[in-house]
Amino acid sequence: MPLVFEDVSYTRDQFRLTANGIFEEGVHLVSGKVGSGKSTLAFIASGLVRPGTGVVHGNQIRKSLLSMQFPEYHTTGITLQEEVRSWGLDPEEILESTRLSGRGEQDVSVLSRGELKRLHLGCVLSCDADLLVLDEPFSALDCREKRVICRRIAERNHGIVIICTHEQTWLPPVDFIWEMKNGSLVSCGRVPGAITRWSLAPRHIRELVEQGLVPRNISPEAVMEATCRTRE
């Protein structure tokens, strides 16, 4: 069920985005600086923004879901229970998995940004979507929660997951790496080969690559393994 970008371009004021490529089944990381067009790409990928030219198609994708950076935008329930139900999910199960048990009757507005993001991602990652686009999923989360989200993304064994982020440390194991450079989508290829072509890689990964210690993936565990690896 690949998601195909064919000669896609999108222009808004002075900004122009161009994209060409095929997102195959698996986890994709789209990295790029702030303002490079990651969010715009996320909106286009999930079909919520129509490109100016070109087409985006994924014929076998039945359901796509976009998680926006700010969880407030997704809130349509007054209480936590109502919010979880609005996603068509079981409140008890979700509240327990997001460590918000016993707070179902509370108003969503009393949650901190981090708690709300936790609840929101808990709902999104529990939804059965063929295409899941996560725009800055790690923002407003502490290290512990980032680790939880990485684990949950890694546990997904079907569909396409596109993660648009500028997070440098807490990243899940991914299958493909892409970059947004000057408004253009550039493919680095499949991991682990892609790591050597990843020009926007975090510094600690770049240094490992320069030393010839290419990690098998970009997760902290894989990077740690590469760091501790004995040179042959």
Add this chain to the structure above:
Amino acid sequence: MQDPRIRIFVIIVLSVAAFISLAGAAFAFLYWLCLPGRFRCIRRPAALLFFSMIIVVSVISEYTSGNGFSYFIRMTVILLLALYAYTVYIPGEFFRVSVWLFGKRGFDPGLIAEMSMEALNDLEDDSSNIRIALRQKEVPLGFSTLVPVIGMFVLNQISRAYDQADLLTVRGYTNGGTLCPDFHPGIRDYFSGIVAICILFLAIFPIRDIFILLH
């Protein structure tokens, strides 16, 4: 129009002309048709909402006083001008114009105007994002979703206001400040201003009266 002073002046003058008479509204509409980016402004989501409000008031007015049609034409033209002004606005313009107009006293009103414009932009973004979220959840916008959605609007605005207040405090703002605005008006700007004044003149003194006076 590059010069925001002349643009704001033109919008005010044309709005007054449109409000005064139907002839003024017709000329202001013709002027609006000549503006670059005129159709871009009517695609804004708020345009439909405001237009609907004008229709409702016009219908009520037509049934009660019989002035509904005139009201509809005049207010529609004013709405088009306002939407145009909002669309072509560049952040910082009101601040610069306010300081140019009122000197040091214009600093605070300019700052308030800028913050208000920013809040309007944020509201527009919020409403667009919420519509996306509702569509994704396949939840129709009804009474049950209206309360949390409006709540989200209000809470977001309060949160941003707190952030802005913190930012101003950190930067040492108490009241007033210094700004040296500079403008670069061109021939087109002056021409646009003169045409707007002519339209206001025609709105105040109908063409028929001018010919009577000439006789």
